[in-house]
Amino acid sequence: MQSMYAFKGTESDNLLKEQKFLLHSLDSMYDLYLAQLALFTELHKKSKDYNEKIKNKLVKTEADKNLNYKFQENQLLHLISSNTMLQEAIANSKLNYWHLDFEYVDILFKEILKSELYRDYCIDEDSSFKKDKHFVIDIFTDIIAPNEKLFDFFEDKKLTWVDDMPVVNTAILRILRKLKLTSPETALLPDLYKDDEDLEFAKELFQKTFLNNTKFAEEISTKTTNWDSERLASIDGLLLKMAICEFQKFPSIPTKVTINEYLEIAKEYSTPKSSLFINGILDKIVKEYQADNIHLKSGRGLM
Template sequence: MLNRRHIRIKVMQSMYAFKGTESDDLSKDEKFLLHSLDSMYDLYLLILALLTELHKKSKNYNEKLQKKLVKSDSDKNPNTKFQENQLLQLISSNRMLQEHITKHKLNYWDLDFEYVDIIFKEILNSDLYETYSGDPESSFKKDKSFIIDLYTTIIAPNEKLYDYFEDKKLTWIDDLPVVNTALLKVLRKLKLASPETILLPDLYKDEEDREFAKDLFKKTLLNSSKFSDEISAKTTNWDSERLASLDGVLLKMALCEFQKFPSIPYKVTINEYLEVAKEYSTPKSSKFINGILDKIVKEYQSKNIHQKSGRGLM
């Protein structure tokens, strides 16, 4: 689920929030970083819990229609395609998934049911739902396509849901794009015969990625002063405010990768931090960061220090 860029973003956020010194015990701050990364999985589970609640809502909605004292023809024979959607049934009946949701105490929608109601009403009023419910043919392929379209066009862009996630946990806003991509990837792979574990992908690609997060955080902090001096020496018109800003954090992290991670190419490191700077820092930051990192790499190469190892490495 996690990619290296998102790991870098999480480390950047933890670095920026860090208020200690290089000599401090970093165990608490490392724990905060890992918790922030782990919370992404909670967001993933929470969204699947929302799909479960929408499925449940469709059943309750049809039952209420049939209990009305004065029924229209449509009330007497409600459309049940949504509640019979095979993909939603797989999610709702996935025992392992539901146990994870309960274990992580993510049954938020029981109390925050109004958000389920808001999204359900949007679904019922959508052209997408009208087309789907009016289609006389049913298949797992069509059911899956409908839910994927529903998620991308109605659920994911919902502003009230976006605000809800932000209120629950501020860092979830940065996590949403990655989680949305991961969720859609899982749904597209889902088949009727898929094992229950398919809905529970690993947070990290491998243990190496988790260690990368910890090492990048610790090694950047432990060498912060050294990196600051090295960065300052590369410009005669140094703006001290930039070093204390997010730009300074990104530069230190880049230097850490240059020096402490020999298997990561210079080009990969530079490109990654330029993209992060474009998204999180000022409009001029990427140009500023690129200029300094380019000077540093050229110096390393001329002095034949901090060489990279492996195929295709610069």
């Protein structure tokens, strides 16, 4: 969707160039994932430096005397920081910006220290891996991921990262929730694609939507005579074209799956009323296909 939207804006007719942008954008998602895990490592280092600094103070407050080491000794953060394969991947990709942009680490670390999540974590006598994992997941969900300054930082680093953040953050949470102390190092280095078919599907969907753009637009226009043309020129129109492409060019994908997927994308990226609009148009198109006995789905249980 993002790549098709970018194509619309450039008025380019070079399919290979646009497909290269698509594949580059997909690869950038993995870079964002690694950059976020590098941030976890730097926050863990920061906790050690912070504790060392307090230990070396000549004059200590009462709070300094009761220094808490739970953040420093957090087992999940240690698992991330000590993962040699992960750290090599981060180093090879040159994605650890944090030693240069240390102010973002400082901002997040201070936010964590003053949070209720941190206070509750420190007084909890449970020092299990499960408790440590819940703490890291909570600070990521409530403090790190929503931080606007961090969002601006990622936007400045690479514009394509901005729209990828919800997807990447969701993937990070899913991976962290599954982690165990006995997990192999590869657990933190998932494949970008489930298999080769995933990559081929991405390329095919882009190519076939791209090459049939005018044809799909004409089909949509016959179903939307009473709708504002601006809506069709927006992301809504683009999602409709991609859905029609799946209806016509991917016979093994059930129509219900296609519709549900694009409704979810519309809820995330378009207007509040977009999902209703898209659902209505796609439902009408599917019923016409079925009545005319065209673009039927193949495979058991498909329609």
